[in-house]
Amino acid sequence: MTTSVTTPSQASHATHPSVHELEGSAAFTRSEAHTAHNYHPLPVVVANAEGAFMTDVDGRRYLDLLAGYSALNFGHSHPGLLRVAHEQLDKLTLTSRAFVHDQFADFTEGLAALCGKDSVLPMNTGAEAVETAIKVSRKWGYQVKGVPTDQAEIIVASGNFHGRTTTIVGFSDDPAAHDDFGPFAPGFVTVPYGDLAALEAAITPNTVAVLVEPIQGEGGVVIPPEGYLRGIRAACTRENVLFAADEIQAGLGRTGRTFACDHEDVVPDIYVLGKALGGGIVPVSAIVADNDVLGVLRPGQHGSTFGGNPLACAVGAEVVRMLATGDFQRRAAELGEMVRERLEGLVGHGVVGVRVRGLWAGVDIDPARGSGREICEALMERGVLAKDTHGSTIRLAPPLVVDADDLAWGLDQLAEVVAG
Numbered sequence: 001m002t003t004s005v006t007t008p009s010q011a012s013h014a015t016h017p018s019v020h021e022l023e024g025s026a027a028f029t030r031s032e033a034h035t036a037h038n039y040h041p042l043p044v045v046v047a048n049a050e051g052a053f054m055t056d057v058d059g060r061r062y063l064d065l066l067a068g069y070s071a072l073n074f075g076h077s078h079p080g081l082l083r084v085a086h087e088q089l090d091k092l093t094l095t096s097r098a099f100v101h102d103q104f105a106d107f108t109e110g111l112a113a114l115c116g117k118d119s120v121l122p123m124n125t126g127a128e129a130v131e132t133a134i135k136v137s138r139k140w141g142y143q144v145k146g147v148p149t150d151q152a153e154i155i156v157a158s159g160n161f162h163g164r165t166t167t168i169v170g171f172s173d174d175p176a177a178h179d180d181f182g183p184f185a186p187g188f189v190t191v192p193y194g195d196l197a198a199l200e201a202a203i204t205p206n207t208v209a210v211l212v213e214p215i216q217g218e219g220g221v222v223i224p225p226e227g228y229l230r231g232i233r234a235a236c237t238r239e240n241v242l243f244a245a246d247e248i249q250a251g252l253g254r255t256g257r258t259f260a261c262d263h264e265d266v267v268p269d270i271y272v273l274g275k276a277l278g279g280g281i282v283p284v285s286a287i288v289a290d291n292d293v294l295g296v297l298r299p300g301q302h303g304s305t306f307g308g309n310p311l312a313c314a315v316g317a318e319v320v321r322m323l324a325t326g327d328f329q330r331r332a333a334e335l336g337e338m339v340r341e342r343l344e345g346l347v348g349h350g351v352v353g354v355r356v357r358g359l360w361a362g363v364d365i366d367p368a369r370g371s372g373r374e375i376c377e378a379l380m381e382r383g384v385l386a387k388d389t390h391g392s393t394i395r396l397a398p399p400l401v402v403d404a405d406d407l408a409w410g411l412d413q414l415a416e417v418v419a420g
């Protein structure tokens with residue numbers, strides 16, 4: 001529960017401390033003292049949250065414009081998700097897949113139906129789901145397509161973000177993600193994102209899959225040219241290659257549709273899902289595909305101790321039920337139109353470019369106004385939490401439950417900050 005009664009319009013500059021004050025706070029310095037510094041967090045120390053607002057250890061409220069990188073699409077402390085999680089916590093939390101539990105069918109049946117596919121393979125984190133898609137694609141390549149042993153190739157796109165395992169960072173072109181973590185797994189071919197001709201030219205008889213994000217979130221909400229996803233679909237069908245769409249950040253309502261691929265009426269062979277699938281409560285990921293693909297796996301060939309556990313399935317099944325109504329998707333689309341209008345109005349006023357799809361935006365800040373980090377710090381001092389990506393871009397991904405007035409207020413803060 002939130003403890004503060006501050007309304008967003010009252011959350012003026014004066015009520016929030018400066019970045020320097022927060023950096024010097026005991027709560028922050030203690031949090032930094034005994035951890036690897038693999039993140040550079042804004043120095044707010046959050047204690048509780050509800051809906052689109054987080055409250056720090058001193059009771060100050062902040063509007064959350066990141067939503068856990070879209071893991072919190074349904075907002076913090078969503079009552080329906082909390083109820084399901086609490087109920088399941090008291091009943092059964094883990095069996096391992098050595099035994100069957102009573103939450104598994106609801107989740108797999110529901111998610112398969114949401115995706116229009118036969119079957120679900122549940123994992124925990126997004127990176128594990130991507131690894132699963134890679135393994136399934138390779139096995140499919142050898143057993144169904146007839147690719148010679150160990151010759152399978154997977155085509156990926158420049159600017160990708162698919163997670164942090166050693167295999168995945170091997171085909172990242174972000175030096176921070178990639179450098180000094182080799183040697184890397186072979187079998188990946190990188191083509192420029194959005195360039196269909198380059199992708200088609202890279203397909204060989206040994207290509208088993210194309211793995212792309214339908215919109216690149218970490219890359220800065222990069223939307224490919226219209227027709228790109230349809231073109232990938234057609235090329236994959238023509239060349240007998242699997243289309244694996246990494247919808248971990250783009251999917252599950254964020255873009256105003258259930259999946260980002262829906263904007264081009266495209267159905268991939270493999271949906272790769274995570275983040276919001278766990279309702280911001282537990283890590284839940286999955287790949288979803290038809291049986292001619294997932295059927296290549298036999299007992300013992302893949303798995304995860306926690307994958308598909310009862311708590312994860314109970315929460316995941318509720319997420320699927322919430323998405324099945326279409327309400328969250330509609331809300332994302334409606335609020336997204338407001339966001340688009342407001343952000344496009346900032347171009348030329350401290351902003352050099354914006355990309356918006358649903359309730360998801362990449363805002364390129366005029367470097368003369370400061371780095372993305374500096375803009376996010378200035379927003380924090382006004383009670384708004386957002387995250388920069390790749391230097392000068394700010395990614396906005398509010399919880400889909402955000403109140404329209406609160407969101408408008410947050411955008412006002414951004415407008416004032418970038419105006420300098």
Ligand SMILES: *Cc1c(COP(=O)(O)O)cnc(C)c1O
Binds near residue numbers: 125128217247248274
């Ligand atoms: C976040 C993300 C991942 C990795 O998910 P984790 O849960 O952090 O392992 C993979 N792909 C995309 C597109 C993502 O946004």
